[in-house]
Amino acid sequence: MTMKKFLAAFFLMFLFAIFTSPAMAGDAPPNPLKGYTIHVTAPHVMDGEVIGPFHHYCKPINADVIQCVLFESTDENARMTEVEYMISKKLARSVIPKWSHQQNWHDHKQEIETGRVAILNPTDAKAQQDLANYVSDTDGIIFHLWPKDAPIPDGSVMIAQSVGHWEALHGKVGKEIAESAQETQSAGISQLTEDLFKKMGISETMGSFGK
Numbered sequence: 001m002t003m004k005k006f007l008a009a010f011f012l013m014f015l016f017a018i019f020t021s022p023a024m025a026g027d028a029p030p031n032p033l034k035g036y037t038i039h040v041t042a043p044h045v046m047d048g049e050v051i052g053p054f055h056h057y058c059k060p061i062n063a064d065v066i067q068c069v070l071f072e073s074t075d076e077n078a079r080m081t082e083v084e085y086m087i088s089k090k091l092a093r094s095v096i097p098k099w100s101h102q103q104n105w106h107d108h109k110q111e112i113e114t115g116r117v118a119i120l121n122p123t124d125a126k127a128q129q130d131l132a133n134y135v136s137d138t139d140g141i142i143f144h145l146w147p148k149d150a151p152i153p154d155g156s157v158m159i160a161q162s163v164g165h166w167e168a169l170h171g172k173v174g175k176e177i178a179e180s181a182q183e184t185q186s187a188g189i190s191q192l193t194e195d196l197f198k199k200m201g202i203s204e205t206m207g208s209f210g211k
Contacts, residue, residue, distance in 0.1 A: 035059040036069060038131065039121035042111065044082075044160040046144060051160075053118070054082060064088040066138065081146040082160060086138040093139070101139070106165035109136035114164040 036057040043052035055078070058068035070082035086108065096105060111117055112132055119128045142160040146153045 036067075037121060038066075038068075039119075041118045041120065042116055043163055044142060044144075045163055046148070046158060046160050050163060051148065053116075056084060058084075058086070064091045066135070070142075079146055082142050082144050084140055084142045086135060086140045089137055089139050096139075104159045104161075105139045105141050106162035108138050108140055108162075111140075111162040111164040112136055114167070116163055 036059045038058040040056045041053040043050050054070045055074055056068040056070050058066050060066045066086035068084040069080060071078040071080055122128060144158040144160040147156055
């Protein structure tokens with residue numbers, strides 16, 4: 001490594017250390033990233049293929065809109081692959097044409113009822129049920145920004161779809177998909193106990209709002 005490259009690498013490490021230090025984080029002024037504490041996981045459909053589940057970090061910004069940033073995992077350097085907007089049905093269905101709603105949007109009540117949505121935070125059973133009820137009154141649209149297997153985002157933007165909406169149009173996905181989603185999510189929801197599952201009326205031990 002040349003001295004020039006060494007100095008450049010050292011400078012980048014120096015900047016990274018500064019901007020990730022606790023002191024710097026503590027001194028940060030209020031910003032739009034604060035408050036994304038709702039954490040749920042759900043698989044999506046792209047080009048007829050079930051992918052995920054994705055980790056959604058969400059927050060309501062007003063009475064009609066919830067914003068979510070989606071990652072492939074909970075790793076601190078996980079790729080941000082999608083964004084989702086959850087809009088109250090009253091607003092979305094008064095603005096979005098019917099053809100666009102059917103093609104690009106999905107009903108969260110329908111998605112939750114498939115049993116594939118896992119709520120990881122909040123962890124309290126009542127808070128989870130309240131959140132499920134709240135989100136059930138919204139429609140969602142997902143923008144997929146990072147193509148599968150691509151090393152970087154390439155500028156293409158696709159609309160991902162919920163499994164529930166896709167199934168309503170095309171039929172049920174295979175059993176192996178549900179099993180795969182359950183296995184992927186199991187490590188992240190160990191904080192939820194069997195007792196909480198029973199209180200929520202859930203037969204599958206995967207923290208999901210089910211049938």
